[in-house]
Amino acid sequence: MRAYRIAAIAGDGIGQEVLPEGLRVLEAAARRFAIELTVTRFDWASCDYYLQHGQMMPDDWFDTLQGFDAIYFGAVGMPEQVPDHVSLWGSLLKFRRQFDQYVNLRPVRLLPGVPCPLANRQPGDIDFLVVRENTEGEYSAVGGRMFEGTERELVLQQSIFTRHGVDRILHHAFALAQSRPRKKLTAATKSNGIAVSMPYWDERVAAVAQHYPDVQWERQHVDILAARFVLQPDRFDVVVASNLFGDILSDLGPACTGTIGLAASANLNPERRFPSLFEPVHGSAPDIFGKNIANPIAMIWSGALMLDFLGHSQGPCRAAHDAIMQAIESVLLSGPLTADLGGKASTTELGQAIVDVV
């Protein structure tokens, strides 16, 4: 029996409410499929910790987490107390970079039983993957201010794209497209407006595409691409995007399939040199925290992605992933459901319902 070591970090806000539900489902699935999981919880990487210690994490966070097989992560952010760029750059964005989780994988799928905000779309119509570059690009703290505090004040903000960073995410996305029945890839760009980095991105897309002659690919400017998520979501298979564009498209895609309360994500270091991180796409939602009404499905789905990655999409881990996905789908049809899905159930009740059928 293969044993996996999981670091569980709830973070802030509803992260603290949905993580326990995710863990309960993981433990149920592990029991059923005889997978050994040892879970260690950490209360840092949170704004509470920051308010006490002046930093988001202890100095030895890297060494502490490095030995785990995966990080199961809730959400970070309490913008009233700690500015978002401080809390995020001090935790989640550090993990993504220092553990080189350069692939952010976000499935967009219309599930049965979920009311779709788009007219006339059925489950099965929308089923694609957003593959987001997760370490460089527009997410940068490089830059600065000049003439601070005067009328002439100005700010420079640097985006940084490397051949290494761009090519590896493109290879990952093209290979994924190649492994899927439709073999289609759409690359988000904005080379008509962002005149240095995006033409480079386009060039690399064309260069990497040469290695995947059986993948049918296209480039689309991110503005019209966002519009098409709403107008023609059935046309997409794999969508690859820079850090910022992937961020926007992977909130928009799930919105088109119902609610971002369901959207799961995997921050992968495909080479497994470092632990990968699995988290819901939604944030800490301080406005609904404390009421036990948050939808735990995105957290639970992220747990399924974690098992699948740990087991290389094979054997008991794959079976556990499938069982969790089936349990989610069946509870979406039968209830109980949380308020975002039109129900009255609490976070705990929805979590328990999934535990019961997993």
Place this chain on the structure above:
Amino acid sequence: MRAYRIAAIAGDGIGQEVLPEGLRVLEAAARRFAIELTVTRFDWASCDYYLQHGQMMPDDWFDTLQGFDAIYFGAVGMPEQVPDHVSLWGSLLKFRRQFDQYVNLRPVRLLPGVPCPLANRQPGDIDFLVVRENTEGEYSAVGGRMFEGTERELVLQQSIFTRHGVDRILHHAFALAQSRPRKKLTAATKSNGIAVSMPYWDERVAAVAQHYPDVQWERQHVDILAARFVLQPDRFDVVVASNLFGDILSDLGPACTGTIGLAASANLNPERRFPSLFEPVHGSAPDIFGKNIANPIAMIWSGALMLDFLGHSQGPCRAAHDAIMQAIESVLLSGPLTADLGGKASTTELGQAIVDVV
């Protein structure tokens, strides 16, 4: 009788098909409301011109256009022949900057008779304005490459935000919100990821808001904001955004109300030191060019915005604007319609139908 001088530039692709329809409607409205318009057409600012002359426009373009009251613009781009960043930076983006058209105003409105891709939304439910900063920010040709052609290749791309540029667009947006019944403003940000420019943007939003105590404002990260365009489009009134975020949101908004074939825009120099520019949000759409099937409504609606701006939203110009909008709405209900709206009419037929009732 006040006379207005209009420079008409069709540009590329369907720009050449929709501009004539826009002009016919403008001329009909001008006749009815006794407005004197003199229209001068230019065939430059097009890729055809570029292929002949190696530049998008003649050297004296600025002096030539400077004397006009407004520019009525089709679309630019033939990416198979000329890279988009070359054609756009050589024309449209030059106009926006050199004529200091710092406000890009884009109405998002669900019109009667237009099939809405969102479920259960009626005309009247969606009616907001995207106010986009139009001269600086992420749209920049500043940056460069290092280690070109090697494995270590990297690209730096600069975004530039100035106090001058940020404050004036925010003032414009807050004043607009103040003038509307709901008095609500949403500022798009991404300060949790883009760690230099976006925290600065947030700071200026808070500072400028002080001058508009009766406007109810909020900041939203652009990822969740895009999601909410789909999930809760009724909650928005005025949305203000940087150049890039405004670009994305102003394609997404119109998609949520049916088709970007309808979306109009105004590139304004509010001080009227330079001509303002009015254009459809859609591009040159080379894939459908030559078939006379493009929807001319975005072009026609942009013409209505032009008259409204020229007349300071008063008198005969305002009346002409209202008459064009009514004509658009009545033809949307009665037909004939182009293929994007489910009909079979040609560009010319739809244009003529609007001319007939204006």
